[in-house]
Amino acid sequence: MLNVRKEGMRKDSGDIGGLLSMASGRAGTGKVVATTGIRGLDEVELKSAKYNETELNLVESYAINRADAQLFAIQGKLVARQFDYLPSPEVSSK
Amino acid sequence: MIVLMKAIMKYLLVAALTLACSAAWSFDFEEEFTKILKDGVQKKIEEKSDAATSSALLGLVGISQEEEITIGRQIAGNLLGASALVKDRSLQIYVNNVGRWVASQSERPDLTWHFGVIESNDVNAFASPGGYIFLTRGLYSLLQNEAELAGVLGHEIGHVIRKHHLKILQQSSLIDLGGKLISRQIGGSDKVQKLIGNGAEIVARSLDKNAEFEADRIAVVLAARAGYDAFALPEVLQQIGHFAKDDGSVALLFKTHPHPDDRLEKLGLAMSDRLEDVKGKTLVARFYRIKP
Structure with a gap:
């Protein structure tokens, strides 16, 4: 679908060009088309939404504890590492 | 006398x-x-939108975790009233595994986090206080690998750990006096509902742009900490940026978020070369493909 992958980005990294090169140019190309058949979710629907206890209980039943998430990570050979949060560009440039 | x-x-x-x-x-x-x-x-x-500073300051007027979860649970229940969960248990468990692992890299690893994919073709994701996070079927369908899912969930986790939606509620007159008033008033869902407005409208409100940029920065860091490719979220943003502006499926997202191009620009400035040498996994093979 889209061919600008991180190899292209990293060539330009070190300045903002890397990620900016991924930008659409704001107008949007219309390349991505959503599938149809299921309704959207707009402000009106969100405002008029009624509490659904059954669905809430269902999502809560899927909760994973920290130890199981760790096992899931090990299965994917994911290794946690330390990394500091990135400062806001505005704050860090002051 | x-x-x-x-x-x-x-x-x-x-x-x-x-x-x-x-x-x-x-x-x-x-x-x-x-x-x-x-x-x-x-x-x-x-x-000063610096993450640590805002977190510390919010703590001054903050509310308890129990109250936060009570509020978040009500909002999540309302959101699920608008769009139900995709009825695919394997998908939901998978998303909870990824989300829980990413959230474990945050400063709130012991919060009981909940993640869900909801039935909507809109491209969007929502965070509710207390660790309730949802993304739409439409957004999930755009994702190409597990790292991209981690990046999307990381953005929403960022909103929760920085309490961005609670900040909106605190700005409303309903909880003007902060936590003490809430703790006295919360006694049932009706009263919590009065606090959060109509339905799940709170998740349709625009956050401050800086809150969105901050959540993007948090997302790439949490993904990197979790061992994922940190550049996956920018790739999702790139895809979203290619939607036509008048495409209804991104209408709410574009209304409530800065344009993806602006987000990519800000992320580029923040990431600079800091994440260039951090290798991470995308886990394409393990990525759960959603059923049509």
């Missing part, structure tokens, strides 16, 4: 009135002082 009694009564009346006025003034002063303090804190947060 009667004259003396009248004089004493008059004195007592004046004294009582003075005390009453003093108490009222004291209450007004306390209320005003709280408001000034809160306004000052909010102003400070807006002046």
Whole structure:
């Protein structure tokens, strides 16, 4: 679908060009088309939404504890590492 | 004697009135002082969007975790009233595994996090206080690998750990006095509902742009900490940026978020070369493909 992958980005990294090169140019190309058949979710629907206890209980039943998430990570050979949060560009440039 | 009694009564009346006025003034002063303090804190947060600073300052006017979860649970229940979960248990478990692993890299690893994919073709994701996070079927369908899912969930986790939606609620008059008032008033879902407005409208409100940029920065870091490719979220943003502006499936997302191009620009400035050498996994093979 889209061919600008991180190899292209990293060539330009070190300045903002890397990620900016991924930008659409704001107008949007219309390349991505959503599938149809299921309704959207707009402000009106969100405002008029009624509490659904059954669905809430269902999502809560899927909760994973920290130890199981760790096992899931090990299965994917994911290794946690330390990394500091990135400062806001505005704050860090002051 | 009667004259003396009248004089004493008059004195007592004046004294009582003075005390009453003093108490009222004291209450007004306390209320005003709280408001000034809160306004000052909010102003400070807006002046400096640095993550650690905003977190520390929010703590001053913060509410308890129990209260946060009560509010978040109500919002999540309402959101699920608008769009139900995709009925695919394997998908939901998978998303919870990824989300829980990413959230474990945050400063709130022990919160009981909940993640869900909801039935909507809109491209969007929502965070509710207390660790309730949802993304739409439409957004999930765009994702190409597990790292991209981690990046999307990381953005929403960022909103939760920085309490961005609670900040919106705190700015409303409903919880003007902060946590103590909430703890006294919360006694059932009706009262919590009054607090959060209509339905799940709170998740349709625009956050401050800086809150969105901050959530993007948090997302790439949490993904990197979790061992994922940190550049996956930018790739999702790139895809979203290619939607036509008038495409209805991104209407709410584009209305409530800065344009993906702006987000990519800000992320580029923040990431600079900091994440260039951090290798991470995309886990394409393990990525759960959603059923049509």
